[in-house]
Amino acid sequence: xxxxxxxxxxxxxxxxxxxxxxxxxxxxxxxxxxxxxxxxxxxxxxxxxxxxxxxxxxxxxxxxxxxxxxxxxxxxxxxxxxxxxxxxxxxxxxxxxxxxxxxxxxxxxxxxxxxxxxxxxxxxxxxxxxxxxxxxxxxxxxxxxxxxxxxxxxxxxxxxxxxxxxxxxxxxxxxxxxxxxxxxxxxxxxxxxxxxxxxxxxxxxxxxxxxxxxxxxxxxxxxxxxxxxxxxxxxxxxxxxxxxxxxxxxxxxxxxxxxxxxxxxxxxxxxxxxxxxxxxxxxxxxxxxxxxxxxxxxxxxxxxxxxxxxxxxxxxxxxxxxxxxxxxxxxxxxxxxxxxxxxxxxxxxxxxxxxxxxxxxxxxxxxxxxxxxxxxxxxxxxxxxxxxxxxxxxxxxxxxxxxxxxxxxxxxxxxxxxxxxxxxxxxxxxxxxxxxxxxxxxxxxxxxxxxxxxxxxxxxxxxxxxxxxxxxxxxxxxxxxxxxxxxxxxxxxxxxxxxxxxxxxxxxxxxxxxxxxxxxxxxxxxxxxxxxxxxxxxxxxxxxxxxxxxxxxxxxxxxxxxxxxxxxxxxxxxxxxxxxxxxxxxxxxxxxxxxxxxxxxxxxxxxxxxxxxxxxxxxxxxxxxxxxxxxxxxxxxxxxxxxxxxxxxxxx
Ligand SMILES: [Zn+2]
Ligand SMILES: [Zn+2]
Numbered sequence: 001x002x003x004x005x006x007x008x009x010x011x012x013x014x015x016x017x018x019x020x021x022x023x024x025x026x027x028x029x030x031x032x033x034x035x036x037x038x039x040x041x042x043x044x045x046x047x048x049x050x051x052x053x054x055x056x057x058x059x060x061x062x063x064x065x066x067x068x069x070x071x072x073x074x075x076x077x078x079x080x081x082x083x084x085x086x087x088x089x090x091x092x093x094x095x096x097x098x099x100x101x102x103x104x105x106x107x108x109x110x111x112x113x114x115x116x117x118x119x120x121x122x123x124x125x126x127x128x129x130x131x132x133x134x135x136x137x138x139x140x141x142x143x144x145x146x147x148x149x150x151x152x153x154x155x156x157x158x159x160x161x162x163x164x165x166x167x168x169x170x171x172x173x174x175x176x177x178x179x180x181x182x183x184x185x186x187x188x189x190x191x192x193x194x195x196x197x198x199x200x201x202x203x204x205x206x207x208x209x210x211x212x213x214x215x216x217x218x219x220x221x222x223x224x225x226x227x228x229x230x231x232x233x234x235x236x237x238x239x240x241x242x243x244x245x246x247x248x249x250x251x252x253x254x255x256x257x258x259x260x261x262x263x264x265x266x267x268x269x270x271x272x273x274x275x276x277x278x279x280x281x282x283x284x285x286x287x288x289x290x291x292x293x294x295x296x297x298x299x300x301x302x303x304x305x306x307x308x309x310x311x312x313x314x315x316x317x318x319x320x321x322x323x324x325x326x327x328x329x330x331x332x333x334x335x336x337x338x339x340x341x342x343x344x345x346x347x348x349x350x351x352x353x354x355x356x357x358x359x360x361x362x363x364x365x366x367x368x369x370x371x372x373x374x375x376x377x378x379x380x381x382x383x384x385x386x387x388x389x390x391x392x393x394x395x396x397x398x399x400x401x402x403x404x405x406x407x408x409x410x411x412x413x414x415x416x417x418x419x420x421x422x423x424x425x426x427x428x429x430x431x432x433x434x435x436x437x438x439x440x441x442x443x444x445x446x447x448x449x450x451x452x453x454x455x456x457x458x459x460x461x462x463x464x465x466x467x468x469x470x471x472x473x474x475x476x477x478x479x480x481x482x483x484x485x486x487x488x489x490x491x492x493x494x495x496x497x498x499x500x501x502x503x504x505x506x507x508x509x510x511x512x513x514x515x516x517x518x519x520x521x522x523x524x525x526x527x528x529x530x531x532x533x534x535x536x537x538x539x540x541x542x543x544x545x546x547x548x549x550x551x552x553x554x555x556x557x558x559x560x561x562x563x564x565x566x567x568x569x570x571x572x573x574x575x576x577x578x579x580x581x582x583x584x585x586x587x588x589x590x591x592x593x594x595x596x597x598x599x600x601x602x603x604x605x606x607x608x609x610x611x612x613x614x615x616x617x618x619x620x621x622x623x624x625x626x627x628x629x630x631x632x633x634x635x636x637x638x639x640x641x642x643x644x645x646x647x648x649x650x651x652x
Contacts, residue, residue: 003300004029004145006280013301014149015164017342021304022149026115027062029147030095035068038092039112039141044134046121048099054117055085055097063088100130112141116148119159131159154334155344166449167301169236170282171248172308173268175229177222181213181255182231182268184248185307187323187341191316192217207320209307213255220315227310232302233272233283234295239385239411241289247271250288305341355535358514362528368429369393369437370401370525376429378442379545380421382412382450387421390542391429391439394550397521400513402543403429404527405534412450418457425466441465441552443545463602469548506544 003009016022026043033039045051063069072090086097093112098105100122114134116122122130131148138144150160173182183190193207209218209226218226237246255267272283273293282300284293306314319340326332337345369376373393381388391403406424410417429437446454446468458468513522526535581587590600607624614622 011299013163015303041113042111043115113145152344161344164301167299168234170232174226176211178216179214204320207316234285240287240294362526367432369431377549379542380444392546401525441549443549
């Protein structure tokens, strides 16, 4: 695997089917750095037992059977008391092997290279994510390498899938021995077998790869020859020159409908530049306008199926037989996707909820907000090139109305997009009787590529209850509860953390609600303005996030639906009651302020500003009613500000 020595690469992810490449990749990389570029290395296995097994079965034979390593590792010069099964020293470094469940071991000494094997089996400990803990050890090395490998599990819950998606998403192509066309081999696309027309009986033995361009079937010999031509391509979609570009889609378009440009004979060259030396080789994705290599290679991520395996036991007929045995059993399908295709298994989400059926029950309502809504929340979905916002109104018993769907286009690593998003979140919604509603809470998923931007945005708006959320890790099919048991507080500001959410359980809840037949508790109302495409992505993040935002709100005042024309509170009495409670010491100023959704720290800063301005205007010694210092000096003179409504509101 040449990515190890590719200039610029610091993180490598291999999301591959079982047995293929993975172990060999780790062995070869460890051996390379022992011999040619010695440095401290850390290898992490999911469990302590796996560490010993890996050392005995992989590392020891690797050293014994490689003469140059035999001379370097564990010789008299480096042998020390520390030398054990899980610690190998050599001139210029060592290889330490630890279990992911032992965070102490992960954090012990600085290392330059970290290797994480079987990452989907790691357990997150109280100390944190093993990958994060291990990578922290690399802080002092400029030339660090972090390598993660695993076959994936369930889509959306698989850590190796997340890591793959964070990288440049390399996929492999091979040349057709008949026409030279490069095929990105995929089981469901390229493998076919005979089925008896009358009996419907499958004959997996006849399975072979068929070229998508010339249609020729490949013999096993031709497949093995084709594998010799394997090349990797960056396939991650990107935004450049204002255009959203998807290399795989562009390639498909290019070879199916060749245009008349000089490169038309070579569709690969239309999309990618071959970048190679004796130390690296990869097709870099190129912007179709400016020609720049638009996808960074700092994180090289790979995926491959068994179709790329040279072993006879992985030949197409064997894979086809496994598919036929698995296709009607949901559990076996997961295993097939993971171990044969090297792909995370996609749960059949909302299969029975047809978009048309949902669209057919859409309603009209006057004004932005129908009668029945008490609270408005928003859910935000952040993509590289846009932010999508869903506004949802909530009534009693979580009956909901989708009030609006807005797309804010633009590069989400820039400030402009977020300014526009903020404007949207400050939008005013009106009911037919004129009552105004603003967004009371919003949730943004902080997963994906824009974690830091999302943190920054929501951190600055905690007082407005704009929360960053993060899907809780789910393991062994065990779902995290939907809603966190602890509500986020403004105090979380100092040590900012996203709110952990059981996203999958939340989606299940919403899926169940969409299936409700008639209005009532939990029912979802849709406005007739929505297009069919909107229903098709109904189960995407935004609706879930808006629901989460509603759930994180305190269940009291604003939550109850107030019928039109009836005003439930007397601001004057409320302020007086607050003041009386404050003086009696029943509540603190910070509680009062935070109850109203303001950030206490920001509030204090503004308070100080107001006080300074008042002193400048009225002279020194001004003190507003409700000033905490006033309680210590009950005889302090009342100032003119006492009767100033602004100051009273400020104090409350
Ligand atoms: Zn062909
Ligand atoms: Zn460009």
